[in-house]
Amino acid sequence: MTSARVDHGVTSGTFSLDGETFDVDNNVWVVGDDAECIVIDAPHDVDGILELVAGRRVRAIVCTHAHDDHVRVAPALREAVTAPILLHPDDRPLWELTHTDELWDVDLHDGQRIEVADTTLQVLHTPGHAPGAVCLYAPDLGCVFTGDTLFQGGPGATGRSFSDREVLESSIRARLFELPEDTIVHTGHGDDTTIGAERAALGR
Structure with a gap:
């Protein structure tokens, strides 16, 4: 039995791409135990994220x-x-639209394992919504963090630059629909769902 847990918060701000800007609410997910954690995504508000980190x-x-x-x-x-x-x-290319003079520190790759507390998250490269989109599967916790790859109600948006609907649906079928049906899907925006519910909705 793992001692790791998932903490959840919501931050609000904007999303801009292709010359348009929209108001959005983003989920923030923190995975860990009482001593250490990882933060999944960094939207809008550092203080809001730090409240979840809690020292x-x-x-x-x-x-x-x-x-x-x-x-x-x-x-x-x-x-x-x-x-x-x-x-x-x-x-x-997407990172550089927001941060022109600084990069990230470590490259993610498909199959990578990220360890925190006493659990492991597996990196699944799921391009389509974005070329480098990944999902993070935590088998011990029975959940997968899908960012904007898969939502309650179907795949993420693909109507903007650097996205491709056919590639996205292929990623979901090949990588996410292979997970157990009762796996909880923690999304980048909106409510949780399950792999089984979305497999039934999208079809094999």
Whole structure:
């Protein structure tokens, strides 16, 4: 039985791409125990994220993708908690739209294992919403963190630059729908769902 847990918060701000800006609410996920944790995505508000961290040692800031509403405060959070930023290198073009003069610290790659507390998260490269989008599967916790790859009600958006609907649906079917049906899906925006519910909705 793992002692790791998932803490959840919501921060509000904007998402901008292709010359348009929208108001958005982003989920913030923190995985760990009472001593240490990792932060998944860094949207909008450092103080809001630090409330979830609650003084614990942050081992890493893991970005599911580099849209500005997921990485805007990553460098400021890195400075606040002294932890590396992890991002898949295929998302460099998107990262550079927001951060022109600084990079992340560690490249993510498919199959990578991120250990925190007494649990492990497995990196699944799931391009489509963004070229370097990843999901983080935590089998001990029975959940997967999908960023904007999969939501309650279906795949993430693909109507903007650097996205591709066919690639996204292929990623979801090949990588996420192979997970157990009762796996809880913790999304980048909105409510949780399960792999089984979304497999039934999208179809094999």
